[in-house]
Amino acid sequence: DGGITQSPKYLFRKEGQNVTLSCEQNLNHDAMYWYRQDPGQGLRLIYYSQIVNDFQKGDIAEGYSVSREKKESFPLTVTSAQKNPTAFYLCASSMMGTAPAYEQYFGPGTRLTVT
Amino acid sequence: AQSVSQHNHHVILSEAASLELGCNYSYGGTVNLFWYVQYPGQHLQLLLKYFSGDPLVKGIKGFEAEFIKSKFSFNLRKPSVQWSDTAEYFCAVNARETGGFKTIFGAGTRLFVKA
Numbered sequence: 001d002g003g004i005t006q007s008p009k010y011l012f013r014k015e016g017q018n019v020t021l022s023c024e025q026n027l028n029h030d031a032m033y034w035y036r037q038d039p040g041q042g043l044r045l046i047y048y049s050q051i052v053n054d055f056q057k058g059d060i061a062e063g064y065s066v067s068r069e070k071k072e073s074f075p076l077t078v079t080s081a082q083k084n085p086t087a088f089y090l091c092a093s094s095m096m097g098t099a100p101a102y103e104q105y106f107g108p109g110t111r112l113t114v115t
Numbered sequence: 116a117q118s119v120s121q122h123n124h125h126v127i128l129s130e131a132a133s134l135e136l137g138c139n140y141s142y143g144g145t146v147n148l149f150w151y152v153q154y155p156g157q158h159l160q161l162l163l164k165y166f167s168g169d170p171l172v173k174g175i176k177g178f179e180a181e182f183i184k185s186k187f188s189f190n191l192r193k194p195s196v197q198w199s200d201t202a203e204y205f206c207a208v209n210a211r212e213t214g215g216f217k218t219i220f221g222a223g224t225r226l227f228v229k230a
Contacts, residue, residue, distance in 0.1 A: 041222055042221050042223050043159075
């Protein structure tokens with residue numbers, strides 16, 4: 001059963017701590033994305049990666065970091081520098097190829113609460 | 116820069132009512148257009164997409180959307196909603212920017228269908 005898994009579903013951290021959110025896909029997709037979803041603001045792109053060992057900043061990358069050491073995995077670290085880290089984080093993946101855009105497949109999300 | 120505007124943040128309908136959710140974007144070039152849906156407790160998933168050809172596209176569960184290039188719009192419609200259509204709906208636009216294609220999501224519209 002192919003898809004995207006994110007863990008954990010809920011995460012609680014104290015202010016000042018870094019936290020890493022997991023994202024794994026078995027769809028053999030080249031591209032992976034991290035979004036942040038806040039009420040009334042839609043999905044905002046944090047980082048994306050189109051190939052292993054390469055990634056690009058999205059619109060709101062400050063305070064976040066990523067790695068892409070394997071095609072299947074794209075973990076996101078929320079650092080203590082992120083001013084407002086409490087949010088719902090979504091991971092997605094898509095194919096790359098000759099078509100300009102493929103649909104994105106989304107994971108179930110991780111709700112991070114920082115107090 | 117691209118932007119995507121969804122006019123209604125919250126919509127409440129009775130079952131069997133007709134639905135139209137507005138989506139407008141600001142980009143003058145070639146675009147690829149998507150509607151995604153997030154049912155309560157489920158992953159964000161693709162409802163329908165437009166790349167080229169017939170501007171009236173049909174998606175899952177009886178939804179359709181019409182691309183009107185002159186109005187920069189891609190409104191979502193359903194003739195008769197059901198209670199199970201209660202969800203959040205996101206319009207997304209993919210277009211070429213410096214460095215490649217980029218997808219921007221609207222803020223979302225929460226639809227509640229009364230049984």
